[in-house]
Amino acid sequence: MTAYRTLDPEGVKRFLAARRELAERLGGEAQDWTVREVSDGNLNLVFLVFGTTGRLCVKQSLPHVRVDPDWKMPLDRTAFEAAWLRRIEPLVPGLTPAFLDFDPEQFVLTMECLDGFVTLREALTNGADPIAPSRILGGFVARSAFLTSYLAQPFEAVTPDLAFFSGNTTLTRITVDLVLTDPYREHPRNHWLPALDADVAAMRSDPQIIARIGALQERFLTTPQALLHGDLHSGSIMIADHDVRVIDGEFSLYGPIGFDCGLYLAHLALAHAATTDAPRKESLAAAIKAFWRTFCVDFLHLWKTQAHGADLYVPTTFSNALHELDALRTRFINGVFHDAVGFAAAEIVRRLIGYAQTSDFDHIQGQQSKADRQRVALSFACALLRDAPADIDAFTEMLHPQANLRITTLPETT
Template sequence: MLDRTPAPYRVFTDRDVVDHLGDLPRIRGILGGAKGEWRVRDVADGNLNAVFLVDGPQGGVCVKQALPYVRVAGESWPLDVNRATYEAAYTRRLAPHVKGLAPEVHHYDPEQFVIVMEKLEPHIILRRGLIAGERFPKAPEHVAEYVAQAAFRTSDLAVPFERKAADVALFAQNLALQRITVDLVFTDPYVEVWRNKVTAPLAAWAAALRADVGLKSAVAHFRLRYLTSAQSLLHGDLHSGSVMATPDDTRVIDGEFALVGPTGFDVGNFLAHYVMAWYAKPFHAGAHGAITAYRDAIADDIARFWLTFRRRFLEIWRDEDASGDGLPPSHFADPAGRARLETFRQAYVEAIFRDAVGYLAIKTIRRIVGYAQIADFLTIGDEERRAEAQAGALALARALLKRPENFPDIAAIVDALAYFEGAGLDPKRAPA
């Protein structure tokens, strides 16, 4: 146990989970039967937390506990357990707006930093399904709806500035997780640091990124946007590992990185992981024809996610009585006001897209030459073949940051996927 944790806190064992749930009448009702009949499974596969599935005669729940360290690193990397408090607050804040798109939270214990939530079944982690070649045709649109609802309804477009200020004040305290983002996403990939995990075949790419002044200037711009743009309440770590899905149902999980920041950060992060899935897919098992068709489907998913987000964000804005202080109705009461307001709307969404393009690139670079790399690439056993897949994604990311004018819309990004494929291990020979 680390000394910095609150005194009542303890890291749960299977027995502790059962005893804890046994004291909660609502959870006993969900599980049914006696405590001795409950079955506990440790299913944690993320980087940070302990996760248990508990099944009883009548039903099941998921139990998530924040550990006082990074789970995959152990006690050598301490981490504030209060992140669970912010995840619980984020979930409560969005619950009225994203019903059916996130698991229901049954209970939060602020002393043990434990969240008890709906057990999702037969859902699987979206990333696992993408690697396995399974199709989740509704996931892009469902996640787009989730992000659109969160982005509009927690912004100055929808809420009075007092409500917005309360969100900023609360989630600005989620410093430990924001520090992880600042360091691992915006800093580490562009310096030599012990946490980076660069495979030997990609050493030249990593060195080129560190030396590229123009690219690092672009990253600095988006880093400042992350730190200073209080646009809406963000998930903060929205990727294919933070989504559970079936072919018909999708739920966003793991909101512990929540902060108020630029909406494009969530949008770009989710896009980045579909882009990396596209580059990794030819190196996974499967017949050539099937892989080609699957990649075409992923490319379609990339476009549908953005286009659905854009459409739904604008629809919500047009259909709702926007009571936020950002754009008061009195400013648009003149005869031409409706047209002027629509111009504002289009410009607002275009700015989200421009941010998303930058964060797509930055998240891609981070997952390839930084810490916490993703299974899409790591499941490719041969380092040379893995690096070949990653090099294409890095070449695209570099172009997005250095030549954003070449990517005016999502179609241009989708079209560029194949152009940068096979970029090669020498960044000097890769297309720019």
């Protein structure tokens, strides 16, 4: 047993040099290797290592939040990320980095290096086409969710994963607090532009919104439909040309499938609110539809073709009730959509007023313009929480600011 030590570039070289298989992938000797730190998230250290014939990505958890050393945190998050990657990689071939190694003493995950890729957030900020990756991601969520759910396999195959990922309490606590609770109460972690004060107060005093958030808390913690990524924002996706990879599954848990869908939709909607360019807005709205439609088509196709052995809606019991089976499938998908709408709204709210905000609005010059664009996003989210749209077309209609004016002013009080 070797005591945990936080890695630095020299430590990364020593760590890899001591592991023959990984060292062989790099080629040459440790002194020939170059290490580049690329940590840009809130939580962990990430290094890219370049050898003479190969390259690797090394990710290590810290005993605290990377950007806040006073916020202590257990180390086990890379263990959950490693387990998620190993479980999901064969289900979604080519859509994650390849898993290579996990060291449970140093909490180091070693995986394929996606050098030359950028995060989808960065690509979107630089004007990349959002539609093609959104289709791929719709397929990713459909496959990873369906194939880990009770719809695809006997319950005995689900429950070990359910038990294991239920242990990811540290990061589930972060989601419960940062996404589903803090934005709706006073908390020192929250912060927002002063120009949004009235909007935030109006949101928090709206009983319909608070009731919906309560219902979402219940869905999140009590609906273990499938193994979720748990943090599927545009910074958890890397792209290069047509190659799309989902990274950073450290928040993985069993939960409602609409949570992953909703997070992805939220980040397209945030990008939509952050731009004033009309054609760009159209392509982001088209990407939202493309994601959702691909998800539905792929999920239903899997359900119709790969449900052998499942204990839910057992096909042989439905031979005289095919119409009813179709209706149940539609009801299931509509339920996922309803969850996705709610979680999309909650994700938008927390990225505007919570602890970990989004960089989508950083390019906007001037506090007033930035607040105006953020208000559009916040109003959209509040409208979603008050009156959930029935379908994806209605969802994208609500992206137009004039559809959601109600929340932008706090009622006069005397």
